[in-house]
Amino acid sequence: MPDSCSQESRPLLSIENALDSIKVAIQPVSGTEKLTLKNALGRVLAESVYAPINIPRDRNAAMDGYAFSSRDRVDGQAFMLALVGTSWAGRPFQGQLQAGQCIRIFTGAVVPERADSVIMQEQVQVQEQNVYFPADTRVLQNIREIGEDVKQDACLIAEPKKLTAVDLGLLASAGVDRLAVKRQVKIAHFSTGDELTALGRPLEPGKIYDSNRIMLGGLLTDSGYSVTDLGVIPDNKQLLEDSFIDASKNHDVIITTGGASVGEADYVKEILQNCGKVNFWKMAIKPGKPLAFGKIGGCYFFGLPGNPVAVVVTYQQIVAPALRQLSGDALVKPLRFSAICSSALKKAPGRQEYQRGILSQDERGEFFVATAGRQGSNILSSLSQGSCYIILPKACSGVLPGDKVTVEPFSLLI
Numbered sequence: 001m002p003d004s005c006s007q008e009s010r011p012l013l014s015i016e017n018a019l020d021s022i023k024v025a026i027q028p029v030s031g032t033e034k035l036t037l038k039n040a041l042g043r044v045l046a047e048s049v050y051a052p053i054n055i056p057r058d059r060n061a062a063m064d065g066y067a068f069s070s071r072d073r074v075d076g077q078a079f080m081l082a083l084v085g086t087s088w089a090g091r092p093f094q095g096q097l098q099a100g101q102c103i104r105i106f107t108g109a110v111v112p113e114r115a116d117s118v119i120m121q122e123q124v125q126v127q128e129q130n131v132y133f134p135a136d137t138r139v140l141q142n143i144r145e146i147g148e149d150v151k152q153d154a155c156l157i158a159e160p161k162k163l164t165a166v167d168l169g170l171l172a173s174a175g176v177d178r179l180a181v182k183r184q185v186k187i188a189h190f191s192t193g194d195e196l197t198a199l200g201r202p203l204e205p206g207k208i209y210d211s212n213r214i215m216l217g218g219l220l221t222d223s224g225y226s227v228t229d230l231g232v233i234p235d236n237k238q239l240l241e242d243s244f245i246d247a248s249k250n251h252d253v254i255i256t257t258g259g260a261s262v263g264e265a266d267y268v269k270e271i272l273q274n275c276g277k278v279n280f281w282k283m284a285i286k287p288g289k290p291l292a293f294g295k296i297g298g299c300y301f302f303g304l305p306g307n308p309v310a311v312v313v314t315y316q317q318i319v320a321p322a323l324r325q326l327s328g329d330a331l332v333k334p335l336r337f338s339a340i341c342s343s344a345l346k347k348a349p350g351r352q353e354y355q356r357g358i359l360s361q362d363e364r365g366e367f368f369v370a371t372a373g374r375q376g377s378n379i380l381s382s383l384s385q386g387s388c389y390i391i392l393p394k395a396c397s398g399v400l401p402g403d404k405v406t407v408e409p410f411s412l413l414i
């Protein structure tokens with residue numbers, strides 16, 4: 001499928017083929033390290049964890065009330081039991097519960113052996129050491145059974161899994177405080193371009209501020225990654241080549257922005273061909289057509305386009321799944337669903353587009369999407385105001401208001 005803007009006759013690579021090609025090329029990191037639970041948030045679990053104990057370990061009360069045995073209930077009649085003690089959370093009742101007896105019990109407190117029921121405190125009358133149960137007293141209620149959450153020796157969390165705050169809570173509930181995680185992926189990134197000016201410096205004629213680097217740094221914030229910001233490299237072939245080779249020696253991945261196209265000052269692909277290997281470099285997506293993926297020695301290389309919106313789109317659609325695979329995490333498909341488009345969208349057939357939209361839902365639960373504004377790959381303001389991509393397939397030649405489209409909500413980071 002030739003692209004009208006392309007200077008090359010070679011067909012552009014579809015995003016599906018690009019992702020497949022990455023899936024085949026990337027070997028997950030193999031090193032692991034032991035960490036305490038406190039340091040493990042966001043890291044990828046390397047060894048499945050099995051429960052060393054039942055959770056809960058003890059039979060305990062699900063609410064505040066009185067623990068008793070169903071054998072002491074008198075069917076269809078009110079009955080009275082003798083109050084002989086208390087079981088507090090963390091301080092179990094020390095005696096043996098006998099027939100005709102009950103105890104005061106609090107949520108989370110151990111239920112004594114003979115008891116099999118807890119009645120809510122609001123449902124009984126207490127007079128001195130006697131507890132009066134109503135005729136409609138329900139039995140076999142309000143007790144949390146041993147192992148009802150997780151049984152001892154059952155798999156608590158299977159590898160690989162990026163550990164969430166809830167996972168850490170689950171591991172803590174089983175008393176696990178050290179675990180094996182995959183080592184961090186070492187990532188170096190830099191911007192390329194003679195026009196780039198660092199923040200805080202005055203803007204000389206023809207120059208622009210470097211917005212890609214701070215954005216990419218933000219997108220790469222992940223405890224599974226150790227990220228080095230290598231600054232800005234001017235459009236100088238030798239300097240670029242030296243920087244690529246240097247960074248490749250002690251990183252797993254290099255990510256650059258700019259210089260990946262076919263202009264006179266675009267050296268990325270050429271350098272990658274000279275000192276490494278290029279897997280592909282032009283994709284049938286918009287924004288983000290020029291993208292170099294390759295390897296320098298053992299280091300993966302992603303040469304992203306220069307335009308800021310294209311950087312974000314190619315990062316999210318291509319680089320993020322690749323990094324997830326490299327970190328040893330399981331791959332997840334992005335959440336996509338259909339919405340009714342309330343705007344007219346311009347599009348030429350030939351490339352899959354990721355237009356920026358604003359998503360909403362009406363009172364009946366129906367999703368609607370409106371364009372977020374101008375769609376140029378340099379228009380960062382509409383990306384900032386948007387809340388989703390509107391994904392328009394290759395063959396689509398425009399959208400009319402009322403048409404159904406596929407949307408993908410932005411992750412929390414953008």
Ligand code: AMP
Nearest residue numbers: 191193210211212258259260305306307
């Ligand atoms: P290039 O791919 O190097 O030709 O860059 C394409 C467009 O993106 C040009 O308008 C560049 O000025 C712009 N650009 C490149 N790098 C950055 C950056 N780090 N921040 C903002 N814009 C950039």
Ligand code: MG
Nearest residue numbers: 193258259306
């Ligand atoms: Mg450039």
